[in-house]
Amino acid sequence: MFDEPGTDERNAERGAVTVEAAIAVCSLVVVFGLVLAGVAAVVDQMRCTDAATQAARALSRGAGVPTAEDVVEASAPAGATLTVRRDGDAVVARVSVRPAGGLLPGVVVRAEARAELEPGVDEEVAGEVDGPP
16 A cells, blocks of 8 residues: 555656657657658669660650650659750750659759760751750
């Protein structure tokens, strides 16, 4: 019927341990989420690099900008945008996207690829791509 000495102190400590454990679990979940978002950003970077390379190659062979956009849509992450410009005798394709569905605020993944125009393609691409001929 009588409480042992120090029982109240032990009960108070149990509550503190519970709070500390809850904070630790929440912290681990946040860190795990950030790690996953970082890995997703790296994967999106690789996909943007591949998409920019494929788009630049297609444009250098004489395919139009709509074809390059189709290539980017098929190989880049969802929501990626393609910017194409002419740089002398070459075409430059730039693909950019917000990685991990925008979970990382302020982070934009970009990749740029450059390809020399094939002989005879110069006139065909000149009208479609921005930049000086």
